[in-house]
Amino acid sequence: xxxxxxxxxxxxxxxxxxxxxxxxxxxxxxxxxxxxxxxxxxxxxxxxxxxxxxxxxxxxxxxxxxx
Numbered sequence: 001x002x003x004x005x006x007x008x009x010x011x012x013x014x015x016x017x018x019x020x021x022x023x024x025x026x027x028x029x030x031x032x033x034x035x036x037x038x039x040x041x042x043x044x045x046x047x048x049x050x051x052x053x054x055x056x057x058x059x060x061x062x063x064x065x066x067x
Contacts, residue, residue: 001009013024032038055063 013021016024033042
C-alpha cells in the first residue's frame with residue numbers, strides 16, 4: 001500500500017463514529033488473530049500465563065500511566 005493510500009485510509013478512519021471505529025478495530029484484531037503468526041503469538045502468551053507469568057491489572061495501569 002502506498003503512503004498516499006495509507007494517509008487516505010487514516011483520514012477516512014478519523015471521520016468514523018466511535019462505534020464504527022470499534023467495529024473496524026474488531027475486524028482488524030480478528031484478521032490478526034486468524035493469521036498463523038497471530039495464533040502462534042496467542043499460544044506463546046497462553047503458555048507464559050500457564051507458567052505463572054501474569055500481570056496484575058493494577059500493575060498494568062501503573063505501567064501505562066508512565067508510558
